[in-house]
Amino acid sequence: AVNGKRLWSSLMEMAEIGGTAKGGCNRQALTEEDKTGRELFIRWCEEIGCTLRVDQMGNLFLRMAGSDNSLPPVLMGSHLDTQPTGGKFDGVYGVLGGLEVLRTIYDAGITPKHPIEVAVWTNEEGARFSPAMIGSGVWCGEFDLAYGHARTDKQGVSIKQALESIGYLGTEPCQPFPVKAAFELHIEQGPILESIGKPIGVVKGVQGMRWYDLIIDGQPVHAGPTPMEQRRDPFMAQAAIVSELYALAATHSPWARATFGDIKAEPGSRNTVPARLTMAVDLRHPDQNILSEMDTKFREIAKKHCDKFGLTYEIKDEWNSPAVQFNSDCIDAVRDATEAQGYAYEEMFSGAGHDSVYTSRVIPTSMIFIPCEKGISHNEAENATPEDIEAGCNVLLGAVLKMANA
Amino acid sequence: AVNGKRLWSSLMEMAEIGGTAKGGCNRQALTEEDKTGRELFIRWCEEIGCTLRVDQMGNLFLRMAGSDNSLPPVLMGSHLDTQPTGGKFDGVYGVLGGLEVLRTIYDAGITPKHPIEVAVWTNEEGARFSPAMIGSGVWCGEFDLAYGHARTDKQGVSIKQALESIGYLGTEPCQPFPVKAAFELHIEQGPILESIGKPIGVVKGVQGMRWYDLIIDGQPVHAGPTPMEQRRDPFMAQAAIVSELYALAATHSPWARATFGDIKAEPGSRNTVPARLTMAVDLRHPDQNILSEMDTKFREIAKKHCDKFGLTYEIKDEWNSPAVQFNSDCIDAVRDATEAQGYAYEEMFSGAGHDSVYTSRVIPTSMIFIPCEKGISHNEAENATPEDIEAGCNVLLGAVLKMANA
Numbered sequence: 054a055v056n057g058k059r060l061w062s063s064l065m066e067m068a069e070i071g072g073t074a075k076g077g078c079n080r081q082a083l084t085e086e087d088k089t090g091r092e093l094f095i096r097w098c099e100e101i102g103c104t105l106r107v108d109q110m111g112n113l114f115l116r117m118a119g120s121d122n123s124l125p126p127v128l129m130g131s132h133l134d135t136q137p138t139g140g141k142f143d144g145v146y147g148v149l150g151g152l153e154v155l156r157t158i159y160d161a162g163i164t165p166k167h168p169i170e171v172a173v174w175t176n177e178e179g180a181r182f183s184p185a186m187i188g189s190g191v192w193c194g195e196f197d198l199a200y201g202h203a204r205t206d207k208q209g210v211s212i213k214q215a216l217e218s219i220g221y222l223g224t225e226p227c228q229p230f231p232v233k234a235a236f237e238l239h240i241e242q243g244p245i246l247e248s249i250g251k252p253i254g255v256v257k258g259v260q261g262m263r264w265y266d267l268i269i270d271g272q273p274v275h276a277g278p279t280p281m282e283q284r285r286d287p288f289m290a291q292a293a294i295v296s297e298l299y300a301l302a303a304t305h306s307p308w309a310r311a312t313f314g315d316i317k318a319e320p321g322s323r324n325t326v327p328a329r330l331t332m333a334v335d336l337r338h339p340d341q342n343i344l345s346e347m348d349t350k351f352r353e354i355a356k357k358h359c360d361k362f363g364l365t366y367e368i369k370d371e372w373n374s375p376a377v378q379f380n381s382d383c384i385d386a387v388r389d390a391t392e393a394q395g396y397a398y399e400e401m402f403s404g405a406g407h408d409s410v411y412t413s414r415v416i417p418t419s420m421i422f423i424p425c426e427k428g429i430s431h432n433e434a435e436n437a438t439p440e441d442i443e444a445g446c447n448v449l450l451g452a453v454l455k456m457a458n459a
Numbered sequence: 460a461v462n463g464k465r466l467w468s469s470l471m472e473m474a475e476i477g478g479t480a481k482g483g484c485n486r487q488a489l490t491e492e493d494k495t496g497r498e499l500f501i502r503w504c505e506e507i508g509c510t511l512r513v514d515q516m517g518n519l520f521l522r523m524a525g526s527d528n529s530l531p532p533v534l535m536g537s538h539l540d541t542q543p544t545g546g547k548f549d550g551v552y553g554v555l556g557g558l559e560v561l562r563t564i565y566d567a568g569i570t571p572k573h574p575i576e577v578a579v580w581t582n583e584e585g586a587r588f589s590p591a592m593i594g595s596g597v598w599c600g601e602f603d604l605a606y607g608h609a610r611t612d613k614q615g616v617s618i619k620q621a622l623e624s625i626g627y628l629g630t631e632p633c634q635p636f637p638v639k640a641a642f643e644l645h646i647e648q649g650p651i652l653e654s655i656g657k658p659i660g661v662v663k664g665v666q667g668m669r670w671y672d673l674i675i676d677g678q679p680v681h682a683g684p685t686p687m688e689q690r691r692d693p694f695m696a697q698a699a700i701v702s703e704l705y706a707l708a709a710t711h712s713p714w715a716r717a718t719f720g721d722i723k724a725e726p727g728s729r730n731t732v733p734a735r736l737t738m739a740v741d742l743r744h745p746d747q748n749i750l751s752e753m754d755t756k757f758r759e760i761a762k763k764h765c766d767k768f769g770l771t772y773e774i775k776d777e778w779n780s781p782a783v784q785f786n787s788d789c790i791d792a793v794r795d796a797t798e799a800q801g802y803a804y805e806e807m808f809s810g811a812g813h814d815s816v817y818t819s820r821v822i823p824t825s826m827i828f829i830p831c832e833k834g835i836s837h838n839e840a841e842n843a844t845p846e847d848i849e850a851g852c853n854v855l856l857g858a859v860l861k862m863a864n865a
């Protein structure tokens with residue numbers, strides 16, 4: 054069994070890097086904080102004899118040798134980047150849970166047949182660079198390397214520039230290699246496990262999600278003398294579109310999601326009708342057909358309201374991640390490990406995207422969830438109990454050892 | 460009569476300072492461009508023998524001596540700052556129209572009894588620093604100097620710092636001095652004069668206006684796993700409030716105005732429900748009672764929707780500029796000058812705020828309007844005809860000479 058106390062204290066130590074006044078974490082992808090977090094993690098892995106590879110997207114692979122190193126590794130891991138006002142567990146738990154599995158094996162003095170690796174994927178959150186999961190996305194072939202390198206943050210800094218500036222533009226090709234099985238341990242980021250009082254989620258897949266930029270162009274005019282009827286005001290459409298998308302999500306309750314995480318007005322002057330509004334739109338549903346229907350409806354709704362108010366608009370497709378089914382052998386290994394250790398569990402789907410969405414396209418993959426307090430994530434108050442943290446890591450250990458010795 | 464060609468060419472020369480690719484102007488208050496514009500204007504005035512005073516808010520007063528300099532001056536002027544995507548005429552016309560009056564008097568070799576001054580008021584637009592008209596506002600006593608100096612832009616730079624950095628933190632006290640009469644020449648910034656085909660607006664007052672920051676606080680959570688019913692999402696209230704404020708303005712059609720010029724989401728991450736939305740709200744009506752009613756309704760509407768979605772909120776009062784009636788002697792002087800020169804005119808109220816709102820509290824004040832193309836202002840496409848530009852300036856000359864020789 055893993056050392057729950059050690060895992061917890063590693064989580065707390067990592068959380069100090071980018072730690073916020075409200076007890077959360079701001080360690081966005083490829084910042085100085087990310088660099089410091091990577092260095093700490095690499096040091097911890099090297100202390101137990103692991104070796105490092107860095108690929109062209111800055112993804113890290115920390116490898117513990119097996120007894121037969123010609124065999125493909127078993128893979129664990131997740132991401133170390135956080136939201137701007139993120140928590141201590143999202144992603145980090147999967148990485149440090151992987152480390153705790155390696156430490157446990159190391160302390161036990163055993164050498165499994167297969168090598169075991171922990172991956173740290175670059176820019177999973179999609180907060181600094183859109184889209185999310187771009188490190189694993191390039192690795193699996195969903196995006197090409199040039200696209201991955203060229204994505205920019207709000208200040209115009211590209212991923213390639215950011216990788217260079219923190220010293221993590223690696224030389225290993227960013228492409229799939231043979232893997233025996235991959236497991237990602239994560240907090241649920243939703244309320245299901247907590248509400249049913251079970252410590253383990255056996256994750257069978259991930260819902261579909263689409264990201265857009267809705268750009269509405271109007272006519273900038275003076276807020277005072279210009280009659281309301283003569284305006285072409287982007288806010289007139291924005292308010293109507295947002296309300297109607299919430300209503301659309303409600304017609305597909307309880308599973309559909311509609312979120313607007315960011316918005317910008319240009320020129321952004323109090324007494325000028327905006328020339329342009331740019332709003333981030335995030336639509337999700339576990340059923341790919343319903344998500345496609347929501348996509349179609351969104352386009353109709355945007356057109357209807359922009360036409361009505363004489364506005365031009367553009368819907369920029371930022372990301373399209375269809376619903377995913379995980380590998381049944383991996384799901385079985387997680388279920389078996391859970392049952393063997395006597396934990397209560399629920400079979401479930403993920404509402405959030407994870408690097409496993411992309412790895413599952415090319416290597417056998419599944420995930421393990423644990424509850425998080427009130428289902429709250431992407432929030433500095435994100436929390437999980439030491440007991441659940443330990444339980445999830447024990448399940449990971451069991452699933453990994455089974456595959457690594459098979 | 461004034462030299463219309465010379466006035467036009469001065470307007471075009473000034474427009475090059477901060478000139479934009481789309482033919483507009485970005486010469487925001489207290490920037491390097493504003494400094495360059497001020498220097499050009501001061502040089503032009505000094506070429507015809509005017510003397511400069513700069514007050515503690517960076518307001519400029521350029522004085523041409525009269526035959527009896529113990530008499531109070533007649534004042535002209537407006538502002539040289541622009542919107543971020545502004546035009547060539549808003550404000551600048553009133554300043555350079557004043558210069559053209561002085562040049563005409565200078566060329567004619569006459570010396571009116573009263574001295575004549577052109578004022579350039581700091582930060583009229585309210586685009587870089589809120590509220591608008593703060594230079595004239597401090598001068599008239601509406602705001603105290605400490606408040607004026609402490610206002611900051613979006614980057615946190617204060618007016619005092621900005622004044623120092625462009626070298627226009629003057630030593631003259633920013634307070635009223637005796638003035639015989641003040642006239643502000645301006646484009647209408649609305650569609651009335653153009654639609655009725657008259658070149659001159661005899662402006663009798665200004666409508667009431669209120670600025671607010673509406674701050675809505677929600678709970679940041681993950682866009683994927685979090686059920687819609689469990690969210691406290693500021694956008695749910697924002698969309699409903701915006702729609703209902705447009706409906707409120709429609710019930711007071713055609714005079715009421717509701718404008719949302721800027722909005723910000725925090726943390727501004729695509730897959731996180733915003734923790735906070737901050738939206739600029741601008742409400743106006745010429746009838747002070749109706750504006751007060753709109754203010755009350757706005758507070759009710761914000762409360763209703765924020766309560767409904769479990770959100771906390773704050774309405775920050777940024778600015779409250781009640782409806783204004785101008786001085787009847789000044790209005791008469793403008794009407795007389797218009798009639799004497801045979802121009803068609805309309806008596807009207809202003810939909811935009813102007814420095815005259817504040818000067819009128821302490822010195823006799825009125826305004827002269829000319830049409831602008833399609834009523835469009837606060838837009839790079841802002842335009843006016845050379846004929847109307849000349850006509851308005853001739854009316855200004857007539858009104859000023861009448862007062863300066865009285």
Ligand SMILES: NC(=O)NCCC(=O)O
Pocket residue numbers: 143177178179185186242404405406407681682683730
């Ligand atoms: N787990 C997580 O926060 N992923 C980010 C991608 C998403 O938006 O679902």
Ligand SMILES: NC(=O)NCCC(=O)O
Pocket residue numbers: 275276277324549583584585591592648810811812813
């Ligand atoms: N004239 C003008 O654009 N004034 C700015 C103040 C306002 O918003 O009315």
